[in-house]
């Protein structure tokens with residue numbers, strides 16, 4: 593999308609969203625829906641607001657430095673942040689009422705200084721830079737820079753309703769341009785700013801919005817029609833629906849989670865997608881897992897994680913308590929892998945997946961599990977990274993159960 597200056601009312605919306613995320617702690621998608629609902633915004637304007645907000649959040653420390661404000665003062669001094677963003681992109685300043693000015697000479701001096709500070713330039717907070725360096729070493733600066741870029745938009749064509757070529761042609765007729773994605777057969781990249789979710793193709797369940805990297809996770813599970821498959825951390829079902837399509841609606845697909853509202857959401861999406869072999873089950877405790885002992889041909893463990901692979905899309909995670917939550921998440925990952933793997937049959941395959949690029953949430957968890965469990969063996973693993981593939985970052989390990 594071409595960058596262009598924001599109108600004064602769009603500046604207000606950007607600041608409203610930023611304020612809700614940074615000061616009130618709301619997730620970014622919830623802040624968008626709160627601010628956009630009830631407004632008759634043109635899709636292009638909505639996209640422009642999301643682009644500016646995303647860019648500001650991805651490199652919040654850089655823009656705060658250039659505007660000479662503290663992130664905590666965004667509510668009072670946000671107009672300065674917006675002006676700094678426009679100066680940075682060499683755009684005319686928006687006509688906001690009572691806006692705080694940015695001194696042009698001071699801005700230019702700060703810009704020169706920031707260019708020489710890698711973490712600041714890439715919008716990386718100090719805790720994350722230290723962690724990334726410790727975990728990824730010399731690979732980190734490239735990942736850090738890739739995580740500062742705007743995400744591309746990808747769709748997954750729903751194999752239960754269409755194939756990617758048919759979807760591409762139908763969307764073209766609805767004003768949405770797309771192109772195939774090398775190496776990910778189910779994915780299309782959206783190359784125009786159209787309102788995807790207002791299309792009849794979406795209403796008819798022909799696609800879901802899903803990152804191309806994320807689509808590789810279900811591929812790795814190698815499911816077939818007729819199998820008994822469990823998606824044990826299914827959430828709202830992004831990957832469940834992909835698995836259902838790969839099973840061509842035949843066999844049993846059990847989607848589980850600890851949050852009922854996510855499973856309710858999944859059921860609704862499954863109806864639209866025509867995925868009739870999906871059953872949902874709330875995990876109410878260890879008994880729910882025990883009852884399914886040795887029952888699955890395939891098991892997906894898409895565990896809760898730091899989300900540090902998907903910062904392009906969810907940049908707000910950089911400015912939350914992600915660092916403090918990491919040890920708790922790692923303990924949960926270890927528990928889920930150790931305990932839920934009991935649901936797999938002998939000869940069955942499980943995929944352990946995260947949307948993190950940190951070895952401590954990924955390969956090290958798998959190694960710890962395998963060291964304690966001689967009845968499983970690693971088939972292979974892969975880290976999909978923003979710097980290498982350009983998609984969101986994901987990790988997946990394929991593990992086979994070789995004995996009871």
Ligand SMILES: C[S@@+](CC[C@H](N)C(=O)[O-])C[C@H]1O[C@@H](n2cnc3c(N)ncnc32)[C@H](O)[C@@H]1O
Nearest residue numbers: 824825826827829830831849850851894895896
């Ligand atoms: C990475 S998300 C899953 C995303 C989902 N698979 C998708 O593709 O949309 C992790 C999920 O694990 C769930 N979760 C958290 N603790 C859990 C537990 N102890 N057992 C199972 N699921 C859990 C969370 O509610 C969340 O929905």
